[in-house]
Amino acid sequence: MKRCIKYKGLLLLLLPSFVWFFIFKYVPMYGVIVAFKDYKPMLGIMESDWAGFKYFERLFTNSQFFTLLKNTLIISTYKLIFVFPAPILLALLLNEVRHERFKKAIQTVTYLPHFISWVVIGGLIQTVLSPTNGVVNYVLGLMGVEPIKFMMIPELFRGIVIAADIWKEAGWGSIVYLAAISGIDQDMYEAAEIDGAGRLRQAVSITLPALAPVIVMMFILRIGNMMDAGFDGIVNLYNPTVYGVADIFDTYAYRVGLIDFNFSYSTAISLFKNVVGLLLLIFASKITKRISGYGIW
Amino acid sequence: MLYRKTSTGEAGFQVFNYSFLAFIAFLMIYPFWELLIVSVSPAVEASKIGLKLIPRGFTLEAYRMVFESKLIVYGYFNSIFRTVVGTSITVFLCFLTAYPLAKKMLPARNAFTVYYLIPMFFSGGLVPNFLLIKSLGLLDTIWALIIPTLLSTFQILIMRNFIMSLPESLEESALVDGAGFFTILLRIVIPLSMPIFATVALWEAVAHWNSWFDAMIYTRSNRNVVLQLLLRRVLIEHNNEGITDSLQGDEGVVTKTVEAATVLVTIGPVILMYPFLQKYFIKGVLIGSLKG
Numbered sequence: 051m052k053r054c055i056k057y058k059g060l061l062l063l064l065l066p067s068f069v070w071f072f073i074f075k076y077v078p079m080y081g082v083i084v085a086f087k088d089y090k091p092m093l094g095i096m097e098s099d100w101a102g103f104k105y106f107e108r109l110f111t112n113s114q115f116f117t118l119l120k121n122t123l124i125i126s127t128y129k130l131i132f133v134f135p136a137p138i139l140l141a142l143l144l145n146e147v148r149h150e151r152f153k154k155a156i157q158t159v160t161y162l163p164h165f166i167s168w169v170v171i172g173g174l175i176q177t178v179l180s181p182t183n184g185v186v187n188y189v190l191g192l193m194g195v196e197p198i199k200f201m202m203i204p205e206l207f208r209g210i211v212i213a214a215d216i217w218k219e220a221g222w223g224s225i226v227y228l229a230a231i232s233g234i235d236q237d238m239y240e241a242a243e244i245d246g247a248g249r250l251r252q253a254v255s256i257t258l259p260a261l262a263p264v265i266v267m268m269f270i271l272r273i274g275n276m277m278d279a280g281f282d283g284i285v286n287l288y289n290p291t292v293y294g295v296a297d298i299f300d301t302y303a304y305r306v307g308l309i310d311f312n313f314s315y316s317t318a319i320s321l322f323k324n325v326v327g328l329l330l331l332i333f334a335s336k337i338t339k340r341i342s343g344y345g346i347w
Numbered sequence: 348m349l350y351r352k353t354s355t356g357e358a359g360f361q362v363f364n365y366s367f368l369a370f371i372a373f374l375m376i377y378p379f380w381e382l383l384i385v386s387v388s389p390a391v392e393a394s395k396i397g398l399k400l401i402p403r404g405f406t407l408e409a410y411r412m413v414f415e416s417k418l419i420v421y422g423y424f425n426s427i428f429r430t431v432v433g434t435s436i437t438v439f440l441c442f443l444t445a446y447p448l449a450k451k452m453l454p455a456r457n458a459f460t461v462y463y464l465i466p467m468f469f470s471g472g473l474v475p476n477f478l479l480i481k482s483l484g485l486l487d488t489i490w491a492l493i494i495p496t497l498l499s500t501f502q503i504l505i506m507r508n509f510i511m512s513l514p515e516s517l518e519e520s521a522l523v524d525g526a527g528f529f530t531i532l533l534r535i536v537i538p539l540s541m542p543i544f545a546t547v548a549l550w551e552a553v554a555h556w557n558s559w560f561d562a563m564i565y566t567r568s569n570r571n572v573v574l575q576l577l578l579r580r581v582l583i584e585h586n587n588e589g590i591t592d593s594l595q596g597d598e599g600v601v602t603k604t605v606e607a608a609t610v611l612v613t614i615g616p617v618i619l620m621y622p623f624l625q626k627y628f629i630k631g632v633l634i635g636s637l638k639g
Contacts, residue, residue, distance in 0.1 A: 075466035081475025167557035173582030320472030
């Protein structure tokens with residue numbers, strides 16, 4: 051108690067953010083009880099009738115549930131397989147570049163898309179893939195391929211999302227790996243060179259093993275986020291014809307909740323997703339702690 | 348590095364590597380370049396298919412149309428307002444939170460840390476947040492875009508870790524010299540924390556400038572529109588019709604150039620400032636990835 055009085059200055063500083071967190075983070079957590087109620091806007095959260103697990107039953111018995119689960123996991127897994135290694139590969143290739151200015155130029159250009167919003171990226175992708183005047187169809191046309199309506203073909207949608215993600219984030223993601231590479235002891239390379247190792251040998255035997263802890267750490271963090279398959283990217287690229295392969299928990303909860311105004315059902319979907327995500331995250335952080343000796347905080 | 352002999356295999360790899368990276372860079376930059384070309388092209392040229400490397404014809408008609416639109420003016424004003432105001436308050440509040448959390452003498456320090464950490468792992472989700480904003484009467488005001496995003500646990504943690512890395516002895520010696528609590532903050536801690544302020548500010552500013560979803564669900568009237576939302580209407584909602592081929596002919600042709608001009612006007616500030624700020628961003632990422 052004495053300490054509280056002595057350090058009241060510090061406590062006072064915390065006050066605004068304490069209140070803010072309570073209102074904007076903890077009140078919505080309480081708000082999840084909407085999922086267990088028949089929410090009526092007229093009545094508000096308190097007065098609306100209890101619905102028990104009705105909305106969860108509706109979710110789990112709906113065939114839509116498996117589509118959502120499948121899409122979320124498939125898109126996340128694709129991202130682990132294709133998006134995750136892209137920055138590592140880019141960093142390795144950039145590391146082999148000897149001309150500083152060329153390297154700088156490439157880096158500047160590849161970092162750029164990270165700073166552009168998904169709305170713009172979505173628009174750009176649609177323009178580039180347009181069947182009437184998109185440049186991709188132009189190049190395909192030169193090879194004698196008929197124009198393809200890329201955005202309307204369900205089989206292609208996930209591929210497009212993944213490619214867009216790589217395009218947007220690979221350069222930016224490479225920063226961490228390049229930093230890790232620059233921390234590697236240069237003597238090791240010289241020693242390897244004297245032993246007759248070529249550049250490839252050095253990359254495989256020195257650079258990659260040195261990067262391994264960073265890679266493992268980033269990988270596990272990604273696993274913790276499996277339930278987030280990337281709302282922004284999907285919402286700005288999808289359209290009704292590809293809902294079947296594009297819908298993830300987040301996009302579906304958004305349409306059900308804020309477009310169809312089915313508040314309780316939408317909250318139930320989000321809650322399910324958040325709880326599973328939370329479990330994955332705890333699991334992932336336990337593993338990182340074990341492997342790297344320090345957790346994510 | 349000294350006298351290396353390059354084998355043919357390595358030389359081959361170097362050629363491949365340089366061309367491959369140059370190709371990647373081309374892929375990154377081309378869509379933006381095409382946008383620029385289309386935006387200054389006469390409408391007929393813009394709708395033609397093909398690689399657009401140099402403009403055929405030149406007109407600023409599209410830009411004239413864009414800047415004549417009242418919506419763009421509103422959008423600009425609101426985007427700048429939310430970015431500047433939101434970012435400044437964020438840096439201020441974030442410091443107020445991070446500083447005490449960095450101090451070992453803070454009473455109940457662990458409890459506070461847990462309090463700020465929990466929201467990182469669990470959140471109410473879309474609807475409860477929407478209902479909160481609604482019941483606070485913030486719907487369809489610019490404050491709905493600023494107040495709910497003021498703080499994030501992640502930023503607080505980064506700033507806290509940075510402050511913890513500052514030498515404790517500086518503050519102690521100031522205390523011995525008779526400086527009060529606020530003097531120490533103003534004269535020592537804040538000046539030393541400038542790099543982390545810049546980091547958080549840059550991230551927050553880009554996030555504000557680029558965010559659209561909160562604007563889409565919390566604002567209605569044109570008076571409160573932000574640029575990204577405007578873009579979404581122009582690009583995504585219109586384009587979704589475009590890809591079903593219903594939009595052809597003159598009207599569609601004009602829109603192409605206007606679309607491009609709108610995008611460029613919107614991303615302009617980011618692109619223009621980006622080369623100068625790049626090194627700070629990179630520093631920021633590296634500070635962010637360090638763990639305390």
